[in-house]
Amino acid sequence: MSIIEVKNVNKIYSTSEVKVHAVRGVELNINQGEFTAIVGPSGSGKTTLLNMIGGLDDVTDGNIFVDGTDITQLKDSQMIDFRMKYIGFVFQAYNLIPVLTALENVEFIMSLQGVNKKERRQRSIKLLEAVGLGDRINSRPSRLSGGQQQRVAVARALASKPKFVLADEPTANLDSVSTNTLLEIMKNLNEKEGTTFVFSTHDSRVIEKAKRVVTLEDGKIISDVTK
Amino acid sequence: MKEIILIAWRNLWRNKRRTLITVSSIFFALFYAILMKSFQLGTYNLMLDNTVTQYTGHLQIQDKEYFDNPSVDYSIPFTDEITNILDRCNKIEYYFPRIQTGVLASSGANSKVGTVMGVNYDIETKLTGLNNNVVKYYLDSNKINSIIRNYDVYNAEILLQFSEKYFNNKFDLTKELDAAGFDTTKNMQQIFDVMQMPLVRYKKYGNDVFIGYKLSQYLELNQGDSIILIGQGFEGTNAVGKYKIVGLLNFPIDQMNRNMIYMPISTAQEFLSAYRVNGYDTVYYVNFIAINTKYQVSMRMADYNRLLTLKTDLENKLDNDMLTVIGWRNLNEGIIETIQVGNSKGLIFIFILYLVISFGILGTVMMLLSERKKEFGMMLALGMRRKILALIISLEMIFMTLVSAFSVFIVTAPILILGSRHPYKLHGNTAEQLSKMNMEPLLKFQTIDFYILDQVAVVLVIVLLILIYAIVKISKLNVINSLKS
Numbered sequence: 001m002s003i004i005e006v007k008n009v010n011k012i013y014s015t016s017e018v019k020v021h022a023v024r025g026v027e028l029n030i031n032q033g034e035f036t037a038i039v040g041p042s043g044s045g046k047t048t049l050l051n052m053i054g055g056l057d058d059v060t061d062g063n064i065f066v067d068g069t070d071i072t073q074l075k076d077s078q079m080i081d082f083r084m085k086y087i088g089f090v091f092q093a094y095n096l097i098p099v100l101t102a103l104e105n106v107e108f109i110m111s112l113q114g115v116n117k118k119e120r121r122q123r124s125i126k127l128l129e130a131v132g133l134g135d136r137i138n139s140r141p142s143r144l145s146g147g148q149q150q151r152v153a154v155a156r157a158l159a160s161k162p163k164f165v166l167a168d169e170p171t172a173n174l175d176s177v178s179t180n181t182l183l184e185i186m187k188n189l190n191e192k193e194g195t196t197f198v199f200s201t202h203d204s205r206v207i208e209k210a211k212r213v214v215t216l217e218d219g220k221i222i223s224d225v226t227k
Numbered sequence: 228m229k230e231i232i233l234i235a236w237r238n239l240w241r242n243k244r245r246t247l248i249t250v251s252s253i254f255f256a257l258f259y260a261i262l263m264k265s266f267q268l269g270t271y272n273l274m275l276d277n278t279v280t281q282y283t284g285h286l287q288i289q290d291k292e293y294f295d296n297p298s299v300d301y302s303i304p305f306t307d308e309i310t311n312i313l314d315r316c317n318k319i320e321y322y323f324p325r326i327q328t329g330v331l332a333s334s335g336a337n338s339k340v341g342t343v344m345g346v347n348y349d350i351e352t353k354l355t356g357l358n359n360n361v362v363k364y365y366l367d368s369n370k371i372n373s374i375i376r377n378y379d380v381y382n383a384e385i386l387l388q389f390s391e392k393y394f395n396n397k398f399d400l401t402k403e404l405d406a407a408g409f410d411t412t413k414n415m416q417q418i419f420d421v422m423q424m425p426l427v428r429y430k431k432y433g434n435d436v437f438i439g440y441k442l443s444q445y446l447e448l449n450q451g452d453s454i455i456l457i458g459q460g461f462e463g464t465n466a467v468g469k470y471k472i473v474g475l476l477n478f479p480i481d482q483m484n485r486n487m488i489y490m491p492i493s494t495a496q497e498f499l500s501a502y503r504v505n506g507y508d509t510v511y512y513v514n515f516i517a518i519n520t521k522y523q524v525s526m527r528m529a530d531y532n533r534l535l536t537l538k539t540d541l542e543n544k545l546d547n548d549m550l551t552v553i554g555w556r557n558l559n560e561g562i563i564e565t566i567q568v569g570n571s572k573g574l575i576f577i578f579i580l581y582l583v584i585s586f587g588i589l590g591t592v593m594m595l596l597s598e599r600k601k602e603f604g605m606m607l608a609l610g611m612r613r614k615i616l617a618l619i620i621s622l623e624m625i626f627m628t629l630v631s632a633f634s635v636f637i638v639t640a641p642i643l644i645l646g647s648r649h650p651y652k653l654h655g656n657t658a659e660q661l662s663k664m665n666m667e668p669l670l671k672f673q674t675i676d677f678y679i680l681d682q683v684a685v686v687l688v689i690v691l692l693i694l695i696y697a698i699v700k701i702s703k704l705n706v707i708n709s710l711k712s
Binding site: 051054056057076077080081083084085089091093095097098099100104107108109111112113156160 | 230233234237238241601602605606607608609610611612613615706707710
C-alpha cells in the first residue's frame with residue numbers, strides 16, 4: 001500500500017533573472033516499510049523532492065498524497081500539524097535543540113503532541129536505547145559526537161510514531177564507523193519495526209543498504225530499482 | 228508549557244555574555260530611572276509636605292475674599308465658635324491661626340519690604356521647628372580676626388572665607404568648614420565660644436521679633452537692635468510699631484531669610500489693630516486658620532478627594548456665608564506647577580533613556596532571531612507551531628526583564644529605604660543654589676512604592692512592543708530558507 005504518492009510534481013525556482021526547473025514531472029509511489037534511497041548528483045533535485053514530500057517546500061505543479069491526504073492543499077498551520085503527526089525528519093546537520101539533553105530532545109516532539117510525561121519518558125528511553133545511547137540520555141548535544149547526535153536525531157524522528165522518516169543526506173557529516181552504526185540502526189528499525197525510511201543521499205554505503213534506489217538527474221527520475 | 232518555559236530559560240544562558248549585556252542595560256536603565264524618580268518624588272513630597280504641613284496647612288479657613296485679595300481687611304474673627312467646631316472634628320490633628328501681611332521694615336536710612344508672620348511660638352516650634360532656625364553662631368569678621376590673632380589657626384584663609392556667615396548649630400558649622408577644607412580637629416571650641424550668639428528665650432506674648440538674617444544684614448541690624456515696621460492695618464488703620472529683635476533666623480529657603488519677620492500672633496493683632504470691640508468684649512482677627520488633618524499629603528487625587536470631603540463637612544458646620552475652606556492644592560498652585568514641570572522634565576529624561584535601551588533590546592532580539600534562524604526552521608519542520616516559537620522568544624525576553632527588575636530591586640531597596648529615612652543634608656554651593664531656588668537642600672528618596680512597578684511595567688511594555696517585531700518575523704519565517712541558513 002502506498003504511503004507516499006507523488007503525482008506529476010514540478011518545482012520551479014524563479015529569480016528575477018532565471019528560472020530553475022528543479023523537479024520535472026516526477027511520479028513516485030513509496031509503500032509502507034520501504035527503505036528507499038533517492039540518489040543523484042548534486043543539483044539533481046533529490047533534496048527538493050524530499051522537502052516537498054515532507055511539506056517543507058511548496059510544489060509548483062502536481063500533487064503529493066501522504067497516507068491519502070493531498071498535502072499540497074494544506075495551509076501552513078495544517079501542514080505543521082500534519083508533519084508533527086505523520087512525518088519524522090533526520091537532517092544532514094543533526095539539528096538538535098542545543099539547550100535540551102538527548103532525552104529531552106526525543107521527548108520534545110511528543111510533548112508537542114500532548115503525550116503524557118510518563119509515556120514519553122518511557123518511549124524516549126526505549127528509543128535512545130535502540131539507537132545505542134542508553135547511557136548518554138542526559139547529555140546535551142554539545143557533549144555528543146556527530147554520529148551520536150545523528151542517532152539522537154533518528155530517535156527523535158521516530159518518537160512521534162510517524163508514518164515514515166525522511167532523511168536528507170543523514171550520513172554526509174559522519175565518519176565511516178558512525179555511518180555504519182547509523183545505517184545498522186535504521187536497517188534494524190526498518191526490518192524489525194517496519195519503519196519506512198526515505199533517504200536522499202549520494203553516499204555509496206547508504207545506497208548499498210537501500211532496498212530500493214530511485215535515481216534523479218536534472219529533476220527527472222531516470223531509474224527506479226528495487227533490490 | 229513546562230517544556231516551553233524550560234527551553235526559554237535555558238536559551239537565556241546559551242549566550243551568557245549577550246544575556247548579561249542586555250540584562251545589564253535594562254538593569255542600569257531601571258536603576259537610574261528608579262533612583263531619579265525616587266529622588267524626584269522624595270524631594271517633591273518633602274517640599275510639598277513641608278510647605279503644606281508647616282505653612283499653608285492641609286485646609287485653610289479664610290474670608291471668602293481673602294484668597295483673591297490677601298489683605299488684612301479680609302481677616303476672620305478667631306472665635307470660640309470656630310475653635311469648638313475644629314476641636315470636635317476627629318479628622319483634624321491641629322490647627323494654627325496665622326496673620327501674614329506685607330510691611331515696610333526700616334532701620335535708620337534703610338528700608339525693605341518684609342513679611343510679618345504672626346504666629347503662636349509654641350505651635351510654630353512644634354510645627355516648623357522654628358527654634359532650629361534661630362541663628363546660634365555668627366562668624367563676625369572682627370571675631371574671626373581675633374581668633375586668628377590669638378590662636379595658632381592652621382588654615383586661617385579658609386576661616387576668613389566664612390566671614391559674616393550664620394549657622395544654626397555646631398554640626399552645620401563644622402560640616403561647612405570641613406567641606407571647605409578647614410581642619411576641624413583644631414580650634415573648633417574657640418570658634419564655638421567666640422562666635423556664639425546670646426541665648427534667646429522668646430516670650431509667648433512679648434513684643435519681641437525674630438527676623439531673617441539677610442534682612443538683618445540689609446538693614447544693618449543685629450540681635451538686640453530695634454526694627455521699625457510700617458504697614459496697612461485692619462479697617463484702614465495705620466500699622467506702625469517698633470520692636471526689639473531677639474534673634475536672627477536662618478531658613479533653608481533663601482527667600483525667607485530675606486523677608487521674614489516673626490512675632491507672636493497677639494503682637495501682630497495689636498500691630499495691625501486686628502480686633503473689634505463690642506461692648507465689653509473684644510474679638511480678635513486672624514488672616515486665616517490653617518488646619519492639619521490626619522490625611523497624608525500626596526499628589527494622588529484619591530488622597531485629596533478624602534480631604535475635600537472633610538472640607539465640605541467643615542463648610543457645612545461653619546455655616547457662615549463669609550467663610551470658606553480651601554484645600555492645599557489651591558493654596559499651593561505654584562508648587563504643584565513646579566512639581567508638574569519637574570515631572571515633565573523627568574519624563575523627557577526617562578523617555579530618552581528608555582529609547583536608548585529600546586534599541587539595545589531590539590538589537591538583542593534581532594541578533595537572537597538571526598542566530599537561531601536554522602533552529603527555528605528545524606522546530607517548524609518538526610511540527611512546532613509558530614505561536615509556540617513566538618512564545619519561547621517572548622518568555623526569554625520577559626525573563627531577561629524580570630531578572631533585571633529583580634536585581635534592581637535587590638540593589639535599590641536598601642538605598643531607597645536609607646535615603647528616605649535619613650535624608651542627606653547638602654552643604655556648600657549645591658545647598659546654596661537649592662536655597663536660592665527656594666528648595667530645602669536635602670537629598671531625600673521616596674521609599675519603596677508603586678512607582679518602582681511603574682518603571683518595570685514601562686520596560687515590559689517596551690519589550691512587548693519589540694516582541695511584535697519578533698512575532699512578525701517568526702510568522703513570516705520560511706522553513707527551507709531557515710534550514711539552509
